[in-house]
Amino acid sequence: MADAVILRYLFTFLLINSSSGLPGLVEDLHLNLNVNVDSLDDDSSPITESTEVQHVDEPMSIDQMMVQQPRMRKFRKRYKCHQCEHEDCDDDEERTCSNALYCFKATVRAADGALQHSRGCTQRSDHYQFTCRTNHNQGPHKRHAGQLHITCCRGDMCNNGSFPALAAASVGGVGGAGGAAAQPLPPGGWGLWGGVVASVLVVAAIGSMAIFVLRRTHRLRVSRSTQHKLGNESNYFSYSPQITSAFYEGVGAEGSVSGVRAVAAGDSTLREYLETSQTSGSGSGLPLMVQRTLAKQVTLLHCVGKGRYGEVWRGAWCADSVAVRIYFSRDEARWRRETEVYSTALLRHDNLLAYVGSDMTSRGSCTQLWLITHFHPLGSLYEHLNRNTLTRHQMMVICLSIINGLLHLHTEIYGTQGKPAIAHRDIKSKNILMKVNGECAIADLGLAATRRKLPSRDDPRQGTPRYMSPELLDDSIDLECFESLLKCDVYALALVVWEVTRRTEPARDYRPPYYDLLAPDPRPHHVRKVVCGGARPHPPHSPHPTMVGLANLMRECWHQNPSVRLPALRIKKTLLKLAAYDNSIHLDDDNEVSV
Incomplete structure (x- = not known):
């Protein structure tokens, strides 16, 4: 017992001197003293050689993981270890390595799935991090988990015994396709993937709802704007199909944007127009665009009408709906003439069809002449009158908008780039x-x-026979006088106003002018017999002052004598005067009919 007391006093002394910077010596002496004390307590004989074994697989502190200072290496205890490679570990021959700081034994699974064992030692302290801490406590979530397992220890021949075990290789893992062992998805993984999928679904639902709300808000805003302009006439569009944003976004009736795309046929015939155009397209100059590639940007969706001079298609261009009028090649003169007129400076007006561009394209083996304008889903006034009746306010909006457009056409504007x-x-x-x-x-x-380009008398293209004026029908018109052509427009305008008033409440069935005197598609000589004989459509019989004033206005505009017919400006002022005295017609601050 006296020896034990002496050893304890020595242990206390070493603890007091541990702060002097000898951690390696203290550690070694502490381990040796523990062994001696345990031996003395167990009443065993003192041992002359301590053979302690310390495994280093347990978690280590930062100080333990750090490489020891060089000046302390001579105090580190050295061990003797077993040493063998995979081929030699099964032999009975004993191979050893001495002067080691650590002993290790390892198990490695090769690419073919075979297990390879080895034993060895580490003689340098800086090798510890690369040998003993390589895959310490790798979990199953690691990519190479279960492929390498190394166990280190400190003690003489401490690396004997069985080799460290590895996790079982799964089918298709190591030894299969050469990849890592396939591990089942942990319970927390399913929750993570479920959260990701749920987040994606929530974001998609929110995005869909936002798009739906924005589209519905846009439609409501357009509808309210129209209602505000038209007044309280809620049944104005009752005849028409539901107007949605598809009309303006270039989407077909089935929701598809696929269509026939035109292919350019070489150089455009509009090169001379493009070379002479020096304006920005702001409205004061030519509104022509880069038209040699315009047809490539337009997708034809469906045909909306056919006529004598070609077809009208609805198309999509730059996310907008456009109307594409396709002329036959025999009508190139008409297409060229219309392109020139639409390219006139200062022609843009709210009551004139907006012009986008023209181009010549090839479709199959046929050459097509395209005239591209804005698209209006409600169709023509003819279709509108066939489907719906009008109030006096709606009638006045239509009549005034027509005369405003015609007045802009008939008016000559003087200036540097006049019209x-x-x-x-x-x-x-x-x-x-x-x-x-x-x-x-x-x-x-x-x-x-x-005035500069008057029609010739040999030109048979004089318009629609039903709307021709008497002087056109009997060839008494002076084609050298430009004002005579303006009078012909006023005559045709009177017939259009008659069609509009016929569908105004109290409305009657729609009929074209002279429906009771002419066939549906009359020839010019048949129309000449009726019109030159003095026959005219019967004005409405409504006793309302506005309708009576419109009847008198029509009689003046379709008069047999062209000089009696009113000019476009006088017609507009007369209509505004009639509207001012009608309480059912709403006027704005500028004394214009509110639309």
Whole structure:
């Protein structure tokens, strides 16, 4: 017992001196003293050689993981270890390595799935991090988990015995396709993937709802704007199909944007126009665009109408709906003429069909002449009157918008880039388009004429026979006088106003002018017999002052004598005067009819 007391006093002394910077010596002496004390307590004989074994697989502190200082290496205890490679570990021959700091034994699974064992030692302290801490406590979530297992220890021959075990290799893992062992997804993994999928679904649902709300808000805003302009006429569009944003986004009726895409056919015939155009397209100059590639950007969706001079298709261009009028190659002169007129400076007006561009394309083996304009889903005034009746307010909106467009055509603007006076020469209800706000836009300028380019008497293209004036029918018109062409437009305008008033409450069935005297598609000589004989459509019999005033206005405009017919400006002022005295017609602050 006295020896034990002495050893304890020595242990206390070493603890007091442990702060002097000898951690390696203290550690070694502490281990040796523990062994001696345990031996003395167990009443065993003192041992002359301590053979302690310390495994280093347990978690280590930072100080333990750090490489010891060089000045302390001579105090580190050295061991003797077993040493063998995979081929030699099964032999009975004993191989050893001495002067080691650590002993280790390892198990490795090769690419073919076979297990390879080895034993060895580490003689340098800086090798510890690369040998003993390589895959310490790797979990199953690691990519190479279960492929390498190394166990280190400190003590003489401490690396004997069985080798460390590895996790079982799964089918298709190591030894299969050469990849890591496939591990089952842990319970927490399913929750993580479920959260990711749920997040994606929530974001998609929110995005869909946002798109739906934005589209519905846009439609409501357009509808309210139209209702505000048209007044309280809630049944204005009752005849028409539901107007959605598909009309304006270039989406077909089935929700598909696939269509026939045109292919350019070499150089465009508009090169001379493009070379002479020096304006920005702001409205004061030529509105032509880069038209040699315009047809490539337009997708044809479906045909909306056919006529004598070609077809009209609805197309998609830059996310907008456009109307593409395709002329036959034999009507190139008409297409060229209409392109020139639409390219006139200062022609843009709210009541004239907006022009986008023209181009010549090839479809199959046929050459097509394209005229691209804005698309109006409600169709022509002719279709509008066939489907719906009008109030006096709606009637006045239509009549004033038509006369505003015609007045802009007939007016000559002087200036550096002025606008010449233009005669339409084919005014009729089928050439007037309905806009969604209840106004109209005059279209089809293929027969338009100016003072510099008057029609010749040999030109048979004089317009629609039913709407021809008496002087055109009996060839008494002076084609050298431009004002005579303007009078012909006023005559045709009177017939269009008659069609509109016939469908105004109290409305009657729609009928074209002279329906009781002419066939559905009359010849010019048949129309000449009726019109030159003095026959005219019967004005409405309504006793209302507005309708009576419109009847008198029509009689003046379709008079047999062209000089008696009113000019476009006088017609507009008369209509505004009639509207001012009608309480059912709403006027704005500028004394214009509110649309």
